[in-house]
Amino acid sequence: MAGPTTARRGATTSRSGPPAPPGARRFRLPRPRLRLRRPGRRGVIIIAVLAALLGGFGAWALYGSDWLRLESVRAAGTQVLTPREVVAAAAAPLHTPLASVDTDAIEHRLLARLPRIKRVEVTRSWPHTLGLEVTERTPELLLQTNGKFEEVDGEGVRFATVARAPKGVPLLTLTVSDPAGSRRFGTGRLLRAAVAVARDLPPAVRPDVRSVRVRSYDAISLELAGGRTVLWGSSEQGAEKAKVLAALLKAARDARHFDISVPSAPAVSGS
Incomplete structure (x- = not known):
């Protein structure tokens, strides 16, 4: 029966192949090592020169040559x-x-x-x-001055004066009768309020709007085709007022005057 030493020796033999002759030495081959050689001083100089040449060529191509000029x-x-x-x-x-x-x-x-x-x-x-x-810029309203029309965009910017009114753009009329109110709000703010009303107009109603009249910040009205009028009130709650107006125009086709200044309690009159 093999003892522990024989078992260990047999295990070693099974791993490494046939047993070595008595007195023989085992040699292990050295593992290969990958070594990266750093470029010497001459190599560094060559790389630097090439980089400088490439950079100079690129700068010349961009700024000095005729290859990349604005034509x-x-x-x-x-x-x-x-x-x-x-x-x-x-x-x-x-x-x-x-x-x-x-x-x-x-x-x-x-x-x-x-x-x-x-x-x-x-x-x-x-x-x-x-x-x-x-x-x-696209006009939301027109201001008529000296026989010409000044275009006003959705930001209240007066950006162009034209001889003919663009089709489908309402005329803006500022008739502020209260000097105190005019000083309080200013023409610019009243203009922006009118523009906000024009922006909120329902798409189905916009082609029928002939003018937007501003008497004060809380008294903005519309003149529609056919002599119909709309009391809009202030520019606040514009989206809600637009929905109410569109519904009233469908429900009361014979009405002449619409009051949506309080959208939760609209009123119509005339026939």
Whole structure:
């Protein structure tokens, strides 16, 4: 019977193959080690020179060569303005490096020269083009002065004067009889209140609105086609008033006067 020593020796033999001859030495092969050689001083200098050359070439390509210069400017998104008007107002510096074009300066120049533009996005389109994506202001109301019409947008901004009234835009009439109320609210605030009413008009009713009249902050009225009138009141609760007005116009088709200044208790009269 094999003792513990024989069992251990047998186990060792089974793991390592045939038993070694008496007196033989076991050798272990060294494990390979992966060593990364750091570049020497000469290699570092070569890498630095190559990086400098590439950087210099890139700078030259952007600013010194004719490869990436501004050759054309394109405008898009215009409705009333023409692309040619927008490009002329931008005054972009043609034949200069596209990378050096000051896009912020062009944006500010367009907003200052063309108030009809609400916002504009100026983008570089490599290799030779500058893009101008324009969003124009749209009129919510018109102010008539000296036979012409001043367009007012949804923010209360007077942005353009035109000879003909755009179709479907109500006329705004400011008839403030109370000087104290005018001083208290100011023309600007009254104008913004009227614009808020125009924005809240139901889509089905808007084509029939001929004018918006402001007598005071709490007395805004509408004149509809066919001589019908609507007492709107203040600009508050506009969405609720719009729903009530749309329902009344359907339910009382023969009525001439509608009072929705208190939307929870509307009234109609005339036939």
